[in-house]
Amino acid sequence: MIKPPANGVFSRFDLRQLPKDSANIVCTTQIQSGVMIMDQDCLKYDLYPVLDFEQAVNLLRDKVENIQNPYDTTQENFIFTGSTLQVTGVTALSDYKKINFNSAFTSRYNNIIWKKIAIPLETLALEQLKNYSVIAADRDISDYGDCATQNFMVGMEATQNIVIQPGQLRNANHTFTDIEGYCKWEGEEYMFYQGICGVSSMAFRASILDPDITITKRSSHAKWYAQYYGKKVVGDDASMYEDIKEFEIRNDSSTPLIIKSKIIWDTPYLVYIHQTPLSSPVSVSKKQTGPLSASLERSFLSKWELVKNIRDSTYYEITEESN
Numbered sequence: 001m002i003k004p005p006a007n008g009v010f011s012r013f014d015l016r017q018l019p020k021d022s023a024n025i026v027c028t029t030q031i032q033s034g035v036m037i038m039d040q041d042c043l044k045y046d047l048y049p050v051l052d053f054e055q056a057v058n059l060l061r062d063k064v065e066n067i068q069n070p071y072d073t074t075q076e077n078f079i080f081t082g083s084t085l086q087v088t089g090v091t092a093l094s095d096y097k098k099i100n101f102n103s104a105f106t107s108r109y110n111n112i113i114w115k116k117i118a119i120p121l122e123t124l125a126l127e128q129l130k131n132y133s134v135i136a137a138d139r140d141i142s143d144y145g146d147c148a149t150q151n152f153m154v155g156m157e158a159t160q161n162i163v164i165q166p167g168q169l170r171n172a173n174h175t176f177t178d179i180e181g182y183c184k185w186e187g188e189e190y191m192f193y194q195g196i197c198g199v200s201s202m203a204f205r206a207s208i209l210d211p212d213i214t215i216t217k218r219s220s221h222a223k224w225y226a227q228y229y230g231k232k233v234v235g236d237d238a239s240m241y242e243d244i245k246e247f248e249i250r251n252d253s254s255t256p257l258i259i260k261s262k263i264i265w266d267t268p269y270l271v272y273i274h275q276t277p278l279s280s281p282v283s284v285s286k287k288q289t290g291p292l293s294a295s296l297e298r299s300f301l302s303k304w305e306l307v308k309n310i311r312d313s314t315y316y317e318i319t320e321e322s323n
Contacts, residue, residue, distance in 0.1 A: 036124060040115040043097060048124060053275045054163060056125035057258050063087045063122065064262060067269050071137035071205040072284070076234075080209045080282045083136040083271070085129065090122045133278035136271045137205035139198055143227050147183035148195030154181045155192075155199035156268055162259035164251040169216065172200045172247040173240050190242065197221070197239050198228060200247045202270040203259075204238035210272055211280045211300040211307075212253035219245035220313035224292065226320050234286045235294030235313035253279070292316065 027047045029038040042048050051059070066086035072078045096119055141152055155176055164170045176192040176199070184193045207213045221229075221239040229237050238247045251257045255275040262269050280301040287295045292315045299308045 031121070035118045035120050037116055037118055040117050043117055043119070048093075048119070048127075051121060051124055051128060053256060054258060055121075056128050057260065057273055058161075059122050059125040060085070060087055060090070060129060061260055061262065063089055064264070066264060067136045067138070067262075067271065069136070070269060071202075071209060071236075073140075073236075076287065077283075077285045080135075080284060082278045083134045085134055085271075087126055087129075090126050091120070093119070093123050093127045096123065131275075131277060133210075133274040133276060134271060135206050135209045135273075135278075136269050137202045137209070138267050138269050139202050141198060141268065144195060144198070147193075148198075148228075150181070150183040151193045151195035152198045152268075154179055155196045156261045156263070156270075157181075159199060159203075159259055159261040159270060164249075164257040164259070166251055166254055166256065169248055169250050171217070172203060172238075173243070176200075176240070192240065197237065199270070200238040200240050201229075201236070202268070203249070204247060205236055206270050206272050207249050208236070208284060208296070208298050209282050210274075211278065211282055211302065212251065212274060213257070213272070214250045214252050215248075215309070215311075216250050217246040217248035218311065219247075220315065222316060224315040224318045226318055231318060233288050233292060233294045233313070233315065233318070235288075235296045235311065236286060237313075292318065 025041045025045060025047075026039045027042040027045070029036055029042055029049055031037075036048065038048060064085050065088040068084040068086065069080070070083055072080075096117065141149060144152060158175055158179055162170065162175070173191065176196050178191065182193045183195075184190070204215070204218060207215050219239050219241075220235060221237055224233050239245045240247055253274055253276065258273045260271045260273065262271065283299040285297045285299075287297075289295050289312075294313045296311045296313070297308060299306060301307070
């Protein structure tokens, strides 16, 4: 598969994947109105183009109906090997291969009739998804108050379409600063408000599971808010407060990282997507080291070497108050 040229038209000389008997193969593809028009030889010999990474992700976002294997909030020790997106309403490319090629429509050019097949772009995007790494974290917001829920949703909206280039830093505090729609008390002038830490905590959890992400800045809450994080201290929250407490990550992969948010059956998800497969499984260990302290460790392989990251958290009280 290759990336499309500027004019969106592909010739068999562009594809560079032709078998030895390529002299008799005709493969030209062209994008028209949300479909890829291609000669039947393209499909027969698996010669179809790669869609732009961001375009492919956007084509599938609204088609996702379920996410499996998000961050495990209940287990103290688990190994993450990737999340799975279940997509609805998109026909798999393998199903198109089962179509009788005699049913393909014809196109006349220079008095020669070519057999053509129309493949929806969503189908090509779904095929590409097989090679992506997907990392998801979810969150239970059923105990959030009205104001915190509103601010959480404002934060979710701000994370619908984030792209982090290789080597680039992304600071969540900057993302959530001065967004319209926050619920706040009259006269309050903060960068962001209660409930937004729920989104940064999801980002922290997704980052823990991603071996190609380095967490450069992270702070735990001063208090452990049982309303949001439960009464057991496990240290997987990320607090933000003005410029004092920041959450920041760096993309250490060789390709862009796309971050999407989505709500499925009242459950909010934050999803990291890389253009390449997961570079290593990630082992996560969460330990409560004291009544108000915890240690979280993640381990993974990088260039055949074991990498361990440990994050310690300390709180001065457990409270039912909202943050």
